[in-house]
Amino acid sequence: MSRRASRLWILPVSVVAALLLGLLPLPVSVQGLRPYWLALVVAFWIIEEPERAGLGFAFFAGLVADLAFGTLLGEQALRLVIMAFILQRFRSQLRFFPLAQQALAIGGLLLNDRVVSAAIHLLLGLPQPPWTYWLAPLLGLLLWPPMFFVLDALRSGRRPR
Amino acid sequence: MSSFASPAAPRPGDVAGTLRLLGFLALAVVLIVLDHRGGWLASLRATMNVVVQPLWQVAGLPSRLGQTMREDAATRSLLAEDNRRLRNELLVVGARQARLQVEADENARLRGLLGAVEHGRLDVQLAPILNVDLDPSRQRLLLDAGSAQGVRVGQSVIDAGGLLGQIVAVTPGTSTVLLLTDLDHAVPVSISRTGVRLIAYGTGRSDRLELRNIPVSGDVDVGDVVVTSGLGGRFPPGFPVGTIVELHPDDSHAFLVGGLKPAAQLDRGRDVLLLRESREPGSANGAAEAPRAEAPPPVPATQSPTPSLQPPAPATNAPATPAGPPATSTDAPTPADPRMRDPASPAQPGRTP
Numbered sequence: 001m002s003r004r005a006s007r008l009w010i011l012p013v014s015v016v017a018a019l020l021l022g023l024l025p026l027p028v029s030v031q032g033l034r035p036y037w038l039a040l041v042v043a044f045w046i047i048e049e050p051e052r053a054g055l056g057f058a059f060f061a062g063l064v065a066d067l068a069f070g071t072l073l074g075e076q077a078l079r080l081v082i083m084a085f086i087l088q089r090f091r092s093q094l095r096f097f098p099l100a101q102q103a104l105a106i107g108g109l110l111l112n113d114r115v116v117s118a119a120i121h122l123l124l125g126l127p128q129p130p131w132t133y134w135l136a137p138l139l140g141l142l143l144w145p146p147m148f149f150v151l152d153a154l155r156s157g158r159r160p161r
Numbered sequence: 162m163s164s165f166a167s168p169a170a171p172r173p174g175d176v177a178g179t180l181r182l183l184g185f186l187a188l189a190v191v192l193i194v195l196d197h198r199g200g201w202l203a204s205l206r207a208t209m210n211v212v213v214q215p216l217w218q219v220a221g222l223p224s225r226l227g228q229t230m231r232e233d234a235a236t237r238s239l240l241a242e243d244n245r246r247l248r249n250e251l252l253v254v255g256a257r258q259a260r261l262q263v264e265a266d267e268n269a270r271l272r273g274l275l276g277a278v279e280h281g282r283l284d285v286q287l288a289p290i291l292n293v294d295l296d297p298s299r300q301r302l303l304l305d306a307g308s309a310q311g312v313r314v315g316q317s318v319i320d321a322g323g324l325l326g327q328i329v330a331v332t333p334g335t336s337t338v339l340l341l342t343d344l345d346h347a348v349p350v351s352i353s354r355t356g357v358r359l360i361a362y363g364t365g366r367s368d369r370l371e372l373r374n375i376p377v378s379g380d381v382d383v384g385d386v387v388v389t390s391g392l393g394g395r396f397p398p399g400f401p402v403g404t405i406v407e408l409h410p411d412d413s414h415a416f417l418v419g420g421l422k423p424a425a426q427l428d429r430g431r432d433v434l435l436l437r438e439s440r441e442p443g444s445a446n447g448a449a450e451a452p453r454a455e456a457p458p459p460v461p462a463t464q465s466p467t468p469s470l471q472p473p474a475p476a477t478n479a480p481a482t483p484a485g486p487p488a489t490s491t492d493a494p495t496p497a498d499p500r501m502r503d504p505a506s507p508a509q510p511g512r513t514p
Binding site for chain 1: 182196210217224293294295296301344
């Protein structure tokens, strides 16, 4: 228990790192491929640390992201809360999926997230991002396994289980 | 709950979980709506932006490091080459400037004869762009200069090509520029050849602006250069905005719609210029110059952690302006200054000579 408690600083640090990765300037041509890092990190914590990270965590992470990215206040909060809710519902299954299958599920969630975002923009009459942004979930899917390993290793100490 | 698999947990928690979801969704929707229309959250946002400001600074660090490294690695011959080119350019620009100076003097004299109001002098400040990617569907830029450097909300931003946008938010160390091309932006312009006055709207695309409601009889052609007209008082007159690249009739066939190519480089340059005008008493009411104590010096005293750059006075007209909060040049005694309300006031398009 104490070991896990001492490792909790990983959570805020990973969120900040995800925000920074989201802000990092990319060449215009590949901007659309930028994976939604924050969603990946939030998903990880909701799957692995359900007592600490729930809907509230997703909401506030989204709010901070809204401020940082200059999106409409509440937009990313809404998207992440929806994702977090779905994850919570299927958490017990997801945890025992093999990693590849888990990655597929995450890819599906990220795609769903893009749909939600597009719907919000459509409802409010905001411009849609270019079509390449629909490829980002694919990259998120591919990045899930390595990110899972890294965060898991950081969280549970150097020693492999 | 400390055991890993908690298969029994979801059942009783189902209802509570759904309720929590609904609660958070409602909260998010309320925030979105409040932020989208009204902009009542502007002041909240301004204070919260101070919190995320260090995040921006850190995110902009890599590209800044890359830049300095590239500069350090520049060879001697490269520098010499650069120097020669720049010196030549300076010569050419200096010559042109000298000729313009004559024109400007003459113009001032003629204006004096006509009794017209003198334009305020322009003063610029260089500000580097903080290279971070913001929301791709909005047209914004982040500058690495804030209220500590004297940046104020409402300042016009230009680059070598022309008008870029205006400052809409300021934190002590950074400021946000709303670009001309943002969907929420509009700027009063005139066609420099004929003086026809129009309004250029942003389209959300970085390479296109739109001129709506051009009278069919108006003297407007493809290739015309469009400059700021200075109406509305937000932007100083005479800065290039773009070139007309296409004209086609709108749905009613009573007016034309023009496509405009922005004159400024709206993708990432490296530095931009902030206009720091000693705002002239206004072309509308020239009598009000007595109480004006010269454009308030951007005192560094405002760099207290809460940059309340919008004094409470003009809060009444803040929500409605589509192009950012009104230019509150910190001289509070004129709270309801209608001329600087917003450049996009829809009353103007019909007014053509």
